[in-house]
Amino acid sequence: MRNPLLHVHELSVRIGDTQVCKGLSLDILAGQCWGILGPNGAGKTTLLHTLGGLHAADAGQILYHNRPLRDIGARELARLRGMLFQNESPDFPGSLFETVLSGRHPHLGRLGWETPEDLDIARQAIRTVGLDGLEQRRAQTLSGGERQRMEIAMLLAQAPQLGLLDEPSNHLDPDQQIVMLRLLKKRFNAERKALVMVLHDVNLAMRFCDHLLLLKGNGQQLSGSTWEIATEKNIQWLYQHPVSLLQAQGTTCIHFL
Amino acid sequence: MHHPLRNKLSLLALLLALALTSLSISLMIGSVDIAPGELWPLLWQNDGGSHYRIIHELRLPRTVSAFAVGGVLALAGLLMQALLRNPLADPYILGVSGGAAVAVLGAMLMGLPFAWQAPMAFGGALASILLLFGLAHSGNWNTTRLLLTGVVLAAGWSALISFVLSLSPPVQLPGMLFWLMGDLSDALNPALPVAVLVLGLVLALWLAPALNLAQLGTARAASLGVRIRRLHMFVYLLASLLTAAAVSIAGAIGFVGLIAPHMLRLASGSDHRILIPGAVLLGGSLLVLADTAARTLIAPMQLPVGVLTALLGVPMFLYLLNRGIAGKTA
Numbered sequence: 092m093r094n095p096l097l098h099v100h101e102l103s104v105r106i107g108d109t110q111v112c113k114g115l116s117l118d119i120l121a122g123q124c125w126g127i128l129g130p131n132g133a134g135k136t137t138l139l140h141t142l143g144g145l146h147a148a149d150a151g152q153i154l155y156h157n158r159p160l161r162d163i164g165a166r167e168l169a170r171l172r173g174m175l176f177q178n179e180s181p182d183f184p185g186s187l188f189e190t191v192l193s194g195r196h197p198h199l200g201r202l203g204w205e206t207p208e209d210l211d212i213a214r215q216a217i218r219t220v221g222l223d224g225l226e227q228r229r230a231q232t233l234s235g236g237e238r239q240r241m242e243i244a245m246l247l248a249q250a251p252q253l254g255l256l257d258e259p260s261n262h263l264d265p266d267q268q269i270v271m272l273r274l275l276k277k278r279f280n281a282e283r284k285a286l287v288m289v290l291h292d293v294n295l296a297m298r299f300c301d302h303l304l305l306l307k308g309n310g311q312q313l314s315g316s317t318w319e320i321a322t323e324k325n326i327q328w329l330y331q332h333p334v335s336l337l338q339a340q341g342t343t344c345i346h347f348l
Numbered sequence: 349m350h351h352p353l354r355n356k357l358s359l360l361a362l363l364l365a366l367a368l369t370s371l372s373i374s375l376m377i378g379s380v381d382i383a384p385g386e387l388w389p390l391l392w393q394n395d396g397g398s399h400y401r402i403i404h405e406l407r408l409p410r411t412v413s414a415f416a417v418g419g420v421l422a423l424a425g426l427l428m429q430a431l432l433r434n435p436l437a438d439p440y441i442l443g444v445s446g447g448a449a450v451a452v453l454g455a456m457l458m459g460l461p462f463a464w465q466a467p468m469a470f471g472g473a474l475a476s477i478l479l480l481f482g483l484a485h486s487g488n489w490n491t492t493r494l495l496l497t498g499v500v501l502a503a504g505w506s507a508l509i510s511f512v513l514s515l516s517p518p519v520q521l522p523g524m525l526f527w528l529m530g531d532l533s534d535a536l537n538p539a540l541p542v543a544v545l546v547l548g549l550v551l552a553l554w555l556a557p558a559l560n561l562a563q564l565g566t567a568r569a570a571s572l573g574v575r576i577r578r579l580h581m582f583v584y585l586l587a588s589l590l591t592a593a594a595v596s597i598a599g600a601i602g603f604v605g606l607i608a609p610h611m612l613r614l615a616s617g618s619d620h621r622i623l624i625p626g627a628v629l630l631g632g633s634l635l636v637l638a639d640t641a642a643r644t645l646i647a648p649m650q651l652p653v654g655v656l657t658a659l660l661g662v663p664m665f666l667y668l669l670n671r672g673i674a675g676k677t678a
């Protein structure tokens with residue numbers, strides 16, 4: 092059996108009155124792409140933050156490469172996992188380039204000075220998300236979609252092993268949703284890397300994720316490979332809404348009736 | 349593309365030139381004017397004349413103290429603004445100067461000797477720092493709570509100050525008001541403020557990368573490897589201790605800690621690796637110029653320097669604020 096990048100054992104997480112998950116166990120192996128689905132308020136973001144070490148679990152263990160999360164230093168953890176936020180503060184006081192460059196922080200030396208290599212990595216990340224030419228723009232003046240791509244570029248510059256993404260398709264146009272998810276999947280499909288994404292769109296999850304975790308928001312959860320989990324019955328159970336499976340041009344879609 | 353800070357180094361060079369100019373002006377102007385050509389040799393060579401003594405015994409200690417206190421205040425203001433993520437924060441917003449003032453005015457009222465003033469000020473400031481830390485620390489430490497608790501504490505100190513002032517005999521009032529407005533006429537030992545400035549500058553520069561990330565939001569900074577809670581506590585203690593030191597040397601000098609960091613932000617952006625040294629140079633220069641004016645405008649009488657920093661600071665700040673708002677809507 093391969094050594095999991097992230098091992099979750101009997102994890103229980105609560106926030107307020109919501110039991111996000113109870114006794115959740117799963118292994119995230121290198122090369123996998125996980126999707127987290129669930130109704131509004133089920134605690135998907137909270138679970139993502141818990142996996143990233145930003146929210147304390149009530150019980151259970153989270154291990155990165157068999158090491159407990161709490162034993163890993165902040166900077167080392169920032170090289171192991173990177174996060175994309177959904178509702179984090181919108182203040183970006185610097186230029187787009189400076190903001191993306193700040194993703195390099197966990198890789199810098201003690202004095203925190205960027206090397207020419209770091210500048211190169213940031214510039215390439217900006218080009219990868221298609222924002223080249225806007226490097227000197229004040230990040231606050233970017234549109235919602237541009238800002239989302241900037242944050243994706245920041246994550247690419249950070250280059251962690253595990254990407255924990257909250258709604259990566261947020262604010263993006265339909266074509267950009269596909270372009271960005273494809274890009275992220277390609278980047279994190281490499282050796283020793285993996286991806287976990289919270290998604291609202293079940294069809295995007297089915298298209299890009301090989302594993303799914305369904306969070307009901309009452310402590311019940313289901314996890315496994317996408318073909319096992321993404322059934323009519325399960326999706327109906329999750330959202331309490333009738334759905335049907337549509338097959339067209341070799342792909343399967345969930346249609347909300 | 350080169351490093352984003354490279355274009356900003358010229359700004360630091362400019363500020364260094366401003367600092368040297370203001371230091372020279374302060375050394376040359378006073379009851380006896382000293383010509384520019386005379387200044388440089390006088391700094392290094394004792395010709396046995398009165399000018400040498402004026403420079404070395406009076407002006408140089410005071411000018412260097414003014415520069416260091418101005419630098420410390422600007423640095424403390426910059427740190428408070430970064431900590432509270434509030435552009436209106438200044439070194440005194442959390443009540444550090446209030447605690448110092450109550451202690452000093454209390455000492456004056458009780459007739460304690462003058463030598464007690466600085467230690468009393470530092471003690472009062474320290475008490476206020478620890479009180480606030482204890483209040484905001486219990487339970488959930490966050491900066492909004494810190495700000496609210498601090499502002500309320502400052503209001504409480506302010507009421508106590510008014511109380512002491514109303515009890516004081518009229519003969520003591522001018523001395524108390526001078527202290528409250530900030531005054532450098534007794535700051536004749538520059539070693540302490542310079543040491544505080546150097547130490548504060550080094551620690552702040554060490555924190556600069558983390559401060560840059562903290563601007564992006566707490567969770568994002570944490571996800572990039574900043575221990576944000578620890579950073580907040582450290583910045584709070586550093587900024588407060590710097591303020592306490594400045595207040596105990598020169599009283600509560602207003603506006604330097606508010607306007608110097610703001611002027612720099614407008615000119616150089618948001619990177620603390622430039623903001624920190626820049627704020628020190630600008631704050632130091634501003635206070636040196638204000639103090640020069642304070643001791644020469646109505647010579648032989650001296651004004652409290654805080655009056656001048658406020659008189660300069662209010663219009664400057666309003667101008668910047670309006671320009672900033674106009675810039676944002678444009």
